[in-house]
Amino acid sequence: ARPVLRAVKMRKHFPVRGFRSDKVVHAVDDVDLELYAGRVVALVGESGSGKSTIARLLAQLMPTTAGQILLDGEDATARGRKSFRRYVKRVQMIFQDPFGSLNPVHTVRYHLTRSIRIHRGNLKGAEMEAALDELLDRVHLTPVDRYVDKYPHELSGGQRQRVAIARALAADPDVLLADEPISMLDVSIRLGILNLLRDLRDRLGIAILYITHDIASARYFADKTLVMYAGRVVESGDSESVTQDPKHPYTQLLIGSAPDPDDMEARARGARGEAPSLVTPPPGCRFNPRCPFATDLCRTELPPLMDVGEGRKAACWGYSDRPDRPELGSVLDA
Ligand code: ATP
Ligand code: MG
Numbered sequence: 641a642r643p644v645l646r647a648v649k650m651r652k653h654f655p656v657r658g659f660r661s662d663k664v665v666h667a668v669d670d671v672d673l674e675l676y677a678g679r680v681v682a683l684v685g686e687s688g689s690g691k692s693t694i695a696r697l698l699a700q701l702m703p704t705t706a707g708q709i710l711l712d713g714e715d716a717t718a719r720g721r722k723s724f725r726r727y728v729k730r731v732q733m734i735f736q737d738p739f740g741s742l743n744p745v746h747t748v749r750y751h752l753t754r755s756i757r758i759h760r761g762n763l764k765g766a767e768m769e770a771a772l773d774e775l776l777d778r779v780h781l782t783p784v785d786r787y788v789d790k791y792p793h794e795l796s797g798g799q800r801q802r803v804a805i806a807r808a809l810a811a812d813p814d815v816l817l818a819d820e821p822i823s824m825l826d827v828s829i830r831l832g833i834l835n836l837l838r839d840l841r842d843r844l845g846i847a848i849l850y851i852t853h854d855i856a857s858a859r860y861f862a863d864k865t866l867v868m869y870a871g872r873v874v875e876s877g878d879s880e881s882v883t884q885d886p887k888h889p890y891t892q893l894l895i896g897s898a899p900d901p902d903d904m905e906a907r908a909r910g911a912r913g914e915a916p917s918l919v920t921p922p923p924g925c926r927f928n929p930r931c932p933f934a935t936d937l938c939r940t941e942l943p944p945l946m947d948v949g950e951g952r953k954a955a956c957w958g959y960s961d962r963p964d965r966p967e968l969g970s971v972l973d974a
Contacts, residue, residue, distance in 0.1 A: 642713060643674035644847045645815045650707035652693050656919060666918045667693045669871045675815055675847040682850045682858035685868030691851045695817045699733045729759050732808035736820040738800035742792040748803050749788045755810035775806040798829035819851045834861045859883040867891045870916050870926040877952030887954040890927045892971040933966040
């Protein structure tokens with residue numbers, strides 16, 4: 641099968657503000673990514689690694705610096721007005737903070753009817769009511785009467801996120817970009833939202849990009865996991881093997897050095913050293929200053945994502961056949 645949405649060597653460099661500054665922030669560099677119908681891909685990585693930038697590029701909320709975005713194999717960045725409208729209908733985004741993305745002065749009905757009108761046309765009377773019913777039913781906000789005339793502040797965080805998801809579904813999307821959709825919610829209701837998204841994946845065949853700090857939830861929810869470090873994908877593979885048998889020293893550190901096994905952010909902070917500057921990234925592998933196994937090769941040449949077997953990839957010279965490759969060991973003992 642062919643991916644619904646595909647990024648090829650996608651790049652985003654933000655100019656650094658300042659007098660005659662020609663410096664840029666290397667937020668996303670040469671990222672390849674493929675989303676398939678009915679499959680979930682997780683994007684994990686510590687704060688500032690470029691996850692939200694990838695989502696915003698894929699949603700076409702801003703232009704790429706380089707690379708391609710392909711929807712059904714067709715270049716989606718070559719913008720005609722009409723094709724752009726079609727794109728934003730098919731590729732919907734949901735955000736971390738449903739309170740921030742819903743307008744506090746409008747009811748659930750307003751938010752949903754507006755989205756239905758934009759994406760499906762101006763349905764009238766009974767037709768519109770039926771569409772509202774169907775959307776709220778999809779996200780399990782039933783009985784519909786209990787929710788449809790509520791304002792955002794009258795709902796719980798989880799209910800607000802369900803409304804945000806229903807609004808995205810009004811577009812009948814093929815792709816859902818979910819940027820930390822549960823991280824602001826109560827721990828007790830997180831699973832409910834992930835199960836809802838999983839249900840949409842299975843019943844509607846939607847392709848989902850799931851962005852998270854929490855690799856445990858990626859393992860639970862995602863078919864495939866990509867690990868980001870400083871704007872680059874450093875490891876990819878099916879979620880189970882990436883979390884059970886991480887290949888890249890960074891992923892190993894992330895999974896292994898946790899004070900709290902459920903909190904990847906704490907893990908990232910606990911890991912030795914700081915994330916590198918994205919304005920002047922270290923030459924070679926961006927992880928080399930923090931890597932206990934780094935050699936001259938790692939300090940001078942950027943490792944490509946290499947096949948490491950079983951459909952898995954890692955951007956680490958340790959998996960190459962270069963004679964000057966580093967000898968990998970146990971990160972946690974190093
Ligand atoms: P978090 O987990 O904290 O949400 P993230 O992985 O989503 O982090 P991004 O928000 O994509 O990270 O940011 C990646 C890098 O790009 C950061 O260094 C950030 O400061 C920078 N950045 C993001 N947006 C802009 C912008 N509009 N202008 C300049 N730099 C930006
Ligand atoms: Mg983010």
